Amino acid sequence: MSAATTRSRTARTPAPDRLCAEAVDLARAAAEEAAAPGVVGEHVAVVSEGDRVVTHYFEAKEPGYRGWRWAVTVARASRAKNVTLDETVLLPGSDALLAPEWLPWSERLRPGDMGPGDLLPTEAEDPRLEPGWTGEDEPLPNSAFSEVSQELAALVDVEDAELTSRPVTTSRGSIASVADELGTRRARVLSRYGLGLAADRWDEEFGAKTPMAQAAPATCATCAFLVPMSGSLRQAFGVCANEFAPADGRVVSLSYGCGGHSEAALMPKPVRPAPHAMDTMRVDDYSLRPPEDSGSVPARPDGTTEDLGHS
Secondary structure: OHHHHHHHHHHHOOOOOHHHHOOHHHHHHHHHHHOOOOOEEEEEEEEEEEOOEEEEEEEEOOOOOOOEEEEEEEEEOOOOOOEEEEEEEEEEOOOOOOOOOOOOHHHHOOOOOOOOOOOOOOOOOOOOEEEOOOOOOOOOOOOOOOOOOHHHHHHHHHHHHHHOOOOOOOOOOOHHHHHHHHOOOOOEEEOHHHHHHHHHHHHHHOOOOOHHHHOOOOOHHHOOOEEEOOOHHHHOEEEEOOOOOOOEOOEEEOOOOOOOOOOOOOOOOOOOOOOOOOOOOOOOOOOOOOOOOOOOOOOOOOOOOOOOOOO
């Protein structure tokens, strides 16, 4: 059992061939020929790749390639004494400095990267978008207008005919008119996912948690410079129209605020406390004796007094 185990391990990882393992100079010469002068370092390891196939590893001293090694593989034919060169390659080691994982451009793109003339195509299955109304007779699948029934449209047309006799080009109950009214007569519109992403970005930049909003006298919901938006986003966002505000022309949250609030000058000022009835800061001087000119009895006698003869 022990001998069989030893033979199986030997078959999987054979010992390095002696002649191939001793061909360090041949391997170094091949590495120096492939690399720039002076970048091949010390010989660090010898690894057996198979029968009479050995790889020599040399330290790489090239700038920017910390932990990399030059790997030179040599081989020897059966019953031959000459060692030949197989390949030379630069490989990363266990502690090598590697470049970050490659990402496609669609994942590397960040807000603000686009410049004049740049085009950013959207994917056909972009989760931020969903089918809209293109103007065709039949709505696209998953469209918001696919649930409009033809019976409801017919009833609305009859109602319009009874109210007015003027010719109409587009009936009020048609899908096209509803799309025009809602502003969604496009091939694709924002999905709930796309709306959520936009709302998160806007709220992070101009939301209630920003330092500007925390120090504002009031929120944008009560500001006259706020221009309302259309659609479902108007419940939480608007556009700032104050040229002196930090968010002028930007989408802001209704809970955002700044010092340029339209009612900032009309805000009630804090009530100033009434002054104290007694001045406790002033020191009053009090004499221990009354002044000489006060009272009916003089402090000193008026000249000499005669002896009245009292005993």
